[in-house]
Amino acid sequence: MFKVPFGKGEIEFELPSSFTADLIESNEAEPVFDLDWAVRRALAEPENSPPLKELARPGDKVCIVFTDATRASPDDVLVPALLRELREAGVRDEDIVLLCGVGMHRPSTYDEKVAKLTKEVVERYKVVDHEPQNPEMLVELGVTASGVPLSVNRLAYEADLLIATGVVEPHQYAGYSGGRKTVAIGAAGEETIAYTHGPKMLDHPGTRLGRIEGNPFHEAITEAAKRAGLRFILNVVNNEKGEVVAVRAGDPEIAFQELVTIARAIYEVPIPKQYDVAIAGAGYPKDVNLYQASRAASYLYFAPTPVVKPGGFFIVPAPCDEGPGQGVGEQRFFEMMRDAPDVHTILENARKYGLKPGEQRAFIMAKVLEECDVIIVGAKDPEMVRQAKMIPAADMDEAFRIVMDKLGKEAEVLIVPHALLTLPIVQA
Numbered sequence: 001m002f003k004v005p006f007g008k009g010e011i012e013f014e015l016p017s018s019f020t021a022d023l024i025e026s027n028e029a030e031p032v033f034d035l036d037w038a039v040r041r042a043l044a045e046p047e048n049s050p051p052l053k054e055l056a057r058p059g060d061k062v063c064i065v066f067t068d069a070t071r072a073s074p075d076d077v078l079v080p081a082l083l084r085e086l087r088e089a090g091v092r093d094e095d096i097v098l099l100c101g102v103g104m105h106r107p108s109t110y111d112e113k114v115a116k117l118t119k120e121v122v123e124r125y126k127v128v129d130h131e132p133q134n135p136e137m138l139v140e141l142g143v144t145a146s147g148v149p150l151s152v153n154r155l156a157y158e159a160d161l162l163i164a165t166g167v168v169e170p171h172q173y174a175g176y177s178g179g180r181k182t183v184a185i186g187a188a189g190e191e192t193i194a195y196t197h198g199p200k201m202l203d204h205p206g207t208r209l210g211r212i213e214g215n216p217f218h219e220a221i222t223e224a225a226k227r228a229g230l231r232f233i234l235n236v237v238n239n240e241k242g243e244v245v246a247v248r249a250g251d252p253e254i255a256f257q258e259l260v261t262i263a264r265a266i267y268e269v270p271i272p273k274q275y276d277v278a279i280a281g282a283g284y285p286k287d288v289n290l291y292q293a294s295r296a297a298s299y300l301y302f303a304p305t306p307v308v309k310p311g312g313f314f315i316v317p318a319p320c321d322e323g324p325g326q327g328v329g330e331q332r333f334f335e336m337m338r339d340a341p342d343v344h345t346i347l348e349n350a351r352k353y354g355l356k357p358g359e360q361r362a363f364i365m366a367k368v369l370e371e372c373d374v375i376i377v378g379a380k381d382p383e384m385v386r387q388a389k390m391i392p393a394a395d396m397d398e399a400f401r402i403v404m405d406k407l408g409k410e411a412e413v414l415i416v417p418h419a420l421l422t423l424p425i426v427q428a
Helices: 035-044 075-088 110-117 119-124 190-196 199-204 216-228 252-267 295-300 328-339 341-352 361-370 380-385 396-407
Strands: 001-008 009-015 019-023 060-066 096-101 124-130 138-143 148-152 162-165 228-238 242-249 268-272 275-280 308-317 375-379 391-393 411-416 422-426
Touching: 001 308, 009 275, 019 341, 035 075, 035 242, 060 075, 060 110, 075 096, 075 110, 075 119, 075 162, 075 228, 096 110, 110 119, 138 216, 148 190, 148 216, 162 275, 190 216, 199 216, 199 341, 199 361, 216 228, 228 252, 228 411, 242 252, 252 268, 275 295, 275 396, 295 361, 308 396, 328 361, 328 380, 341 361, 361 375, 375 396, 380 391, 391 396, 396 411
Parallel strands: 019 411, 060 096, 060 162, 096 124, 162 228, 268 422, 275 308, 275 411, 308 375, 375 391
Antiparallel strands: 001 009, 138 148, 228 242
16 A cells, blocks of 8 residues: 555555556655754854844845745744844844745735744734736846846845745756745746746756756856845755755855755655656645646656656646646646647747746646656546646546556556655666
């Protein structure tokens, strides 16, 4: 009997007797004994930076960019700790703004803000969502040497001190998330998000999961955060249970690189070969909509070597309670998947006409679907899955019947319960 995450619970299943299976998980890592203490220590001993209480001064305008509900960053601990440091430095409450880096996702709800920051913080401080499509809320930062147009939220740019939280984990485009990305993408304008998530960037061989060096996406967000004025980060690494295993604060480059080293030792796992089928768990909150849940398939496909052979299957259990997703980007993804006659048209049109933010997920999934099928198990709206050119299945048994109809009774299966937190490396 196997099990993978499904919503806030799990889904259990048995494989057909003719299937063979390997199960991989990220490497074990013990959580920090006391998260509050670990955060205080990181702030007391920041990497390549003075402590925050020395960077901030009375009268400073401070902006803290924090992650939205799709990121498993413990901002309910990180942000209050940052606010304590700022109070000790003499910064007034009214001079602090907390900016939710939603990127092109939907605005956060009041309940999500409370869950992210605590009710006390939400009621005491100014908390706002980023508005990527509001030109009055944006500052243009010029163009990089490689042609990437940069912009950032005005509140972040005009702050005397700009700080960001984040979680460092494998990321489809950036190699590893966290670090500067919370500001550079989470608080960027639509044009910046469109370019960095466009065909030219996503077709580049350096834009790969787990890759930092030679990654043009990573280079662009590094430059964006520098121009925006990001001076201090407080980031964590989680294990696959969502427990914090490491905390670092300080210089956005040095603190991030230290956490990447820790993250690689946890997430990157060798596997002996490619498989016919990969069962990829996403889990809550990623599996609340198809936009996010589909990452479980694309992450495994865009590993340094695709985990599944051409012609194979990705099986993703996901309830998708919010359908394709409620934000502008999520809706664009679904409309592009639904309206194109086939995945080849999606790729051709994207390369010819470009992409709007959100549509990049359709482009990525079209690249996956060009070679493999994706089955979504347990989705609340099977027709929505079908319209997105993926295959709905009511349960795992139906998914296995679909696989056998195409591949025959025998199949080699890789089970990855936490596909977004496990980076399988196919050994040559």
